[in-house]
Amino acid sequence: MADIPADAPRSEDGHYWWDGSQWQLIDQGQQQGQQGQQQQAQSAQTAQQTAQPMTDDLFANMMQAAEADVQEA
Amino acid sequence: MGEVTDIVNSGVAIIHLLANHAGVQTVQGGYANGFPVGYDGNGASGGSFKQITKKWKQSSDWYDFLHADFDFTVGVSWLWGIQQNGSGHYIDQITTTLEIGYLPVDFSVDVQANFPQHGNKFGTHDDVVAGMPMTMAITLEGIFGQAVSFRQQKNVVVKGDGSWEWPT
Numbered sequence: 001m002a003d004i005p006a007d008a009p010r011s012e013d014g015h016y017w018w019d020g021s022q023w024q025l026i027d028q029g030q031q032q033g034q035q036g037q038q039q040q041a042q043s044a045q046t047a048q049q050t051a052q053p054m055t056d057d058l059f060a061n062m063m064q065a066a067e068a069d070v071q072e073a
Numbered sequence: 074m075g076e077v078t079d080i081v082n083s084g085v086a087i088i089h090l091l092a093n094h095a096g097v098q099t100v101q102g103g104y105a106n107g108f109p110v111g112y113d114g115n116g117a118s119g120g121s122f123k124q125i126t127k128k129w130k131q132s133s134d135w136y137d138f139l140h141a142d143f144d145f146t147v148g149v150s151w152l153w154g155i156q157q158n159g160s161g162h163y164i165d166q167i168t169t170t171l172e173i174g175y176l177p178v179d180f181s182v183d184v185q186a187n188f189p190q191h192g193n194k195f196g197t198h199d200d201v202v203a204g205m206p207m208t209m210a211i212t213l214e215g216i217f218g219q220a221v222s223f224r225q226q227k228n229v230v231v232k233g234d235g236s237w238e239w240p241t
Contacts, residue, residue, distance in 0.1 A: 059221040062140060063213065066131040070239040073124035073148065 077161065077201045079110040080192035088186045090171040092145065094178050097171050105188040107164040107203035107233065109157065114165055117155045122166075124150040125237055129213075130174065141217050144174030145182050147209070153235045162202040162233030169209070180215035186229075195232060203233040 004026065009018040016023040085103035092098065108114055126148035133140040148170040155163040169186040176182065187208045196202030209229045214222040230238040 054217045054219060054221050056221055056223070059217065060223050062131070063129060063223045063225075066129045066143070068128040068130070069241070070125050070127045073126050073150075 076198065077109040077194065080107050080163075080194055080201075080203045080205070081110045082106055082188050082190055082192060082205060083108065083113060084165075084167070084188070086188050086190070088169045088188075090169060090184045092171055092173045092176065092182045092184075093180065094173075094176045097173060103168070104165070105167040105205060105207070107167070107192040107205040109161070109163070109201070109203075112157060114155070114163075117157055117163065117165070118159075120152040120155040120165065121235070122150060122152055123235055123237075124148050124170070125231075125239060126170070127239065141177055141180070141215065143176050143180060143213070145176065146170075146172045146174070147184050147211055148172070149186070149207070149209070149229060149231060149237075149239075151205075151231045153231070153233050155233070161200065162196060164203050164205055164231060164233045167205055167207070167231060177215060179217075180213065183210075183212040183214070185210045193230070196234070201233075204230050205232075206230045209239075 004017050010016065010026075011023065015026055017026055082105045084105040085101070086105075087101050088103060088105075089100040090097055091100050106114065126146050128146045130144040131140055132142050132144075149167065150170060151167040152165045153162065155165055157163060167188070169184055171182065171184050173182070189206060193204035193206065194201055195204050207229050208226060210224065210226045212222060212224045214220070227240050
């Protein structure tokens with residue numbers, strides 16, 4: 001099944017998309033898959049956008065969060 | 074038995090371990106101890122090994138560019154409950170351990186323990202419990218977009234009764 005272009009017009013009920021010549025039925029699994037991919041891409045993009053230069057302070061905070069309590073083996 | 078005047082360390086003063094993604098290297102190894110002054114541990118009896126560990130571990134999602142993944146464990150092990158002529162709780166074979174679960178290629182972990190020549194006396198006059206303090210310095214260095222480093226130094230104490238102190 002062809003991937004739905006991101007800018008393809010969709011019907012008001014959300015079940016069809018316009019391929020330029022006719023309406024195509026949107027498969028539910030296909031729709032969810034595309035949404036999942038879009039969410040992952042957005043997460044990666046957000047992470048990149050919010051990334052700031054790593055400093056020793058940020059690094060120390062990261063280490064503190066990763067530190068476990070002392071344990072007897 | 075005469076009075077125990079002092080607790081001394083006749084072993085090593087420094088243990089230094091260095092690790093990267095390929096493994097752990099012992100730069101300076103050996104053992105420290107805590108016995109009464111003038112006693113070298115010859116004829117000592119009893120004792121049990123104990124190890125305490127502290128772990129740093131982080132694993133993040135593939136799209137998370139804000140965190141580095143690593144997994145390493147620093148520890149101290151020692152033999153406690155050693156008796157001299159049926160008396161006391163002394164310590165021997167105090168050493169530092171470092172285990173690497175995972176480190177990025179550009180990261181290194183440096184662990185250095187410094188031991189004094191003199192330890193501490195706990196317990197009672199008739200049943201001395203030896204204590205040996207050490208300064209434990211843990212340094213993580215790496216390239217995370219740019220060079221970063223983290224250093225933690227703690228005063229750790231291990232004792233002849235099996236107890237220990239490792240401040241948070």
